[in-house]
Amino acid sequence: MEPRNVQSDGQYDIEFDGDQLLYVDTVTNQTVQRLPEFAEQWIPDPELARDKFESLGTCEYNIPRAIKGENHPPEAIVSPTSIIYPKQEMELEVPNTLICFVTDFHPPTVTITWTRNGQMVDQSEVSQTQYYSNSDFSFCIFSYLDFTPQENDIYSCSVDHISLRAPLTKFLDVTTVPTDQQVVETAVCVAGVILGLIGVVTGLWFIMKANKSCQA
Numbered sequence: 001m002e003p004r005n006v007q008s009d010g011q012y013d014i015e016f017d018g019d020q021l022l023y024v025d026t027v028t029n030q031t032v033q034r035l036p037e038f039a040e041q042w043i044p045d046p047e048l049a050r051d052k053f054e055s056l057g058t059c060e061y062n063i064p065r066a067i068k069g070e071n072h073p074p075e076a077i078v079s080p081t082s083i084i085y086p087k088q089e090m091e092l093e094v095p096n097t098l099i100c101f102v103t104d105f106h107p108p109t110v111t112i113t114w115t116r117n118g119q120m121v122d123q124s125e126v127s128q129t130q131y132y133s134n135s136d137f138s139f140c141i142f143s144y145l146d147f148t149p150q151e152n153d154i155y156s157c158s159v160d161h162i163s164l165r166a167p168l169t170k171f172l173d174v175t176t177v178p179t180d181q182q183v184v185e186t187a188v189c190v191a192g193v194i195l196g197l198i199g200v201v202t203g204l205w206f207i208m209k210a211n212k213s214c215q216a
Contacts, residue, residue: 010026010056010059010060011023011026011130011131012024012026012048012051012052012055012056013130013132014048015132015133018135019034020034020129020130020132021033021034022034022044022048023130024048024049024051024052026052026056029049029052030049031044031046031048031049034129075106075107076106076107077106077107077162077163078104078105078106078138078163079104079105079161079163079164079168080102080103080104080105080110080159080161080163080164080168081102081103081104081168082100082101082102082103082157082159082168082170083100083101083170084098084099084100084101084155084156084157084170084171084172085098085099085101085172086098086099086172087099087144090149090174091149092149092150092151092174093148093149093150094148094149095146095147095148096146096147096148096149097144097145097146097147098114098144098145098147098155098157098172099142099143099144100112100114100142100143100144100145100157100159100170101140101141101142102140102141102142102143102159103134103138103139103140103141104134104136104138104140105138105139105140105161105163106137106138106139107139107162108131108139109161109162110141110159110160110161111159111160111161112128112141112143112157112158112159112160113157113158113160113167114126114143114145114155114156114157114158115155115156115158116147116153116154116155117153117154118154121145125145125146125147126143126144126145126146127143127144128141128142128143128144129141129142129143143157145157149174150174151174151175152174152175153173153174154171154172154173154174155171155172155174156169156170156171156172157169157170
């Protein structure tokens with residue numbers, strides 16, 4: 001197993017209950033909060049950048065020695081799984097975000113690409129998170145694509161990983177989004193069924209009332 005440069009490949013973050021709160025950028029040494037909307041309410045400890053150096057330095061020192069002590073065991077190779085879904089309920093012509101969630105892979109290096117109708121999307125529309133650790137020591141990551149649903153558009157998220165012979169690709173077809181006309185037609189059908197049931201119940205009530213009058 002080829003040793004990694006921990007200082008360049010490593011990541012320092014703080015999580016709570018499985019959710020990442022913040023991480024320290026390994027290039028700028030700036031603390032980045034996972035949820036920017038809370039940035040004004042909570043100021044991270046300025047010592048986190050120093051803690052990052054100390055923690056990654058400890059890993060850089062210990063990992064090669066641990067590998068040597070275990071007689072260079074093979075690195076665990078685990079294939080990822082993925083799912084693609086919209087951030088909000090999709091409506092045609094309404095801006096939204098597609099999310100590609102990739103998880104359960106090891107080692108923590110994947111390449112994620114997006115296509116729209118078979119063509120690579122503009123990378124300015126794409127963003128992704130840091131790698132997150134799972135409880136079983138595998139990893140996960142989120143990739144985001146800003147998009148505006150257009151009828152008949154097909155999007156794909158492809159994941160490439162050392163464990164895969166071919167990229168793992170998932171698709172989302174915008175034709176599954178109901179149009180306004182379909183919504184109206186469905187509403188009319190439902191209303192018709194309800195009115196029909198009301199008519200049946202009303203008819204039965206009059207019949208029962210008429211039978212009681214005859215018996216009297």
